[in-house]
Amino acid sequence: MKIAAIKNNSLSGLATLSLLVSLNAYSTNALAVELLNSSYDIARELFSSLNPEFEKQWNEQYPQNKLTIKQSHAGSSKQALAILHGLKADVVTYNQVTDIQILHDRGNLIPANWQQCLPNNSSPYYSTMAFLVRKDNPKHIHTWNDLVRNDVKLIFPNPKTSGNGRYTYLAAWGAFQQQTPQEPEKIRQLMQRFLQNVAVFDTGGRGATTSFIERGIGDVLISFESEVNNIRKQYGEENYQVIVPPVDILAEFPVTWVDKNVQKNGTETAAKAYLNYLYSPPAQQIIANFNYRVIDKDVMNAQQTRFPATKLFRLEEQFGSWPQVMKIHFNTGGTLDQLLMEGHK
Numbered sequence: 001m002k003i004a005a006i007k008n009n010s011l012s013g014l015a016t017l018s019l020l021v022s023l024n025a026y027s028t029n030a031l032a033v034e035l036l037n038s039s040y041d042i043a044r045e046l047f048s049s050l051n052p053e054f055e056k057q058w059n060e061q062y063p064q065n066k067l068t069i070k071q072s073h074a075g076s077s078k079q080a081l082a083i084l085h086g087l088k089a090d091v092v093t094y095n096q097v098t099d100i101q102i103l104h105d106r107g108n109l110i111p112a113n114w115q116q117c118l119p120n121n122s123s124p125y126y127s128t129m130a131f132l133v134r135k136d137n138p139k140h141i142h143t144w145n146d147l148v149r150n151d152v153k154l155i156f157p158n159p160k161t162s163g164n165g166r167y168t169y170l171a172a173w174g175a176f177q178q179q180t181p182q183e184p185e186k187i188r189q190l191m192q193r194f195l196q197n198v199a200v201f202d203t204g205g206r207g208a209t210t211s212f213i214e215r216g217i218g219d220v221l222i223s224f225e226s227e228v229n230n231i232r233k234q235y236g237e238e239n240y241q242v243i244v245p246p247v248d249i250l251a252e253f254p255v256t257w258v259d260k261n262v263q264k265n266g267t268e269t270a271a272k273a274y275l276n277y278l279y280s281p282p283a284q285q286i287i288a289n290f291n292y293r294v295i296d297k298d299v300m301n302a303q304q305t306r307f308p309a310t311k312l313f314r315l316e317e318q319f320g321s322w323p324q325v326m327k328i329h330f331n332t333g334g335t336l337d338q339l340l341m342e343g344h345k
Helices: 002-031 044-061 076-084 097-105 144-148 163-179 184-196 205-214 225-235 259-265 268-277 281-289 297-302 315-319 322-330 335-343
Strands: 033-039 067-073 091-093 125-127 129-134 198-200 220-224 240-243 247-249 255-257 311-313
Touching (some): 033 044, 033 268, 044 268, 091 097, 144 184, 163 184, 163 247, 163 315, 184 198, 198 205, 205 225, 259 268, 315 322
Parallel strands (some): 033 091
Antiparallel strands (some): 091 255, 129 240
């Protein structure tokens, strides 16, 4: 009996120890926090710098809730569709409002008023479009008008799949419209020539960069000002030149947490803290260092020499709302499709 009791006690102790180990492992896993940030194609380096700083800040404040931020990158429209098809992203950091709005309109994953949840219409930073040309600017590119010449070949992402590409298309249209506001047919002709000069339509900004830099295609890469400056720094400032045209579009970079996903994932607190962090002076400084224009006036004033003066127009001023723009220009059979078809006749 004593032996049996000892055996039973030993087994009981082992079971208790095993249970404690299991509970401890479960507790550790339960306390760990993991965020998935679904972002646009060319934001890899930016968030590779931002994320460790926020993880450090969070882990100091919540040492028992270790945070890890994972990234997913592609053209922002493709990213939004991936979420609608089941990607459980906690936050989205995109380069176009419509790619977030679709999460409400087609998935009911976020509220209709998502832009009121964070300052500045939920856009902690912004940019505009710029031209990256080869050494010494051999084609003498300075304005949007230079991009419709017969001797110029362009590289920028497909507006159907990339917010980057849509902003490029709209920036060109807006600049032409300011020159000839009463001549819609002339604007269409200029846009047709502009699109005819595109050497290749990649699906995202990073693919367009590869075509221009590594494959040597085209005379001008059009992308966000932030991206072309970062490319020039990476591949040799002596080999490329950045041109910001005198008239350009203001490109917002909206962010939000995906309400239904963070509620299911148990990450709501971390997701909200992460996106609020993007507005803090330290984060704004990091963002400005990657050549984005930021909303913190002190940071922006200290960085003025980094950003050439240009006359920025808002999309709403010349085109109406984003839903109107998408319907008129980018939906199947819209103006973009018409211009491409006319250009191939």
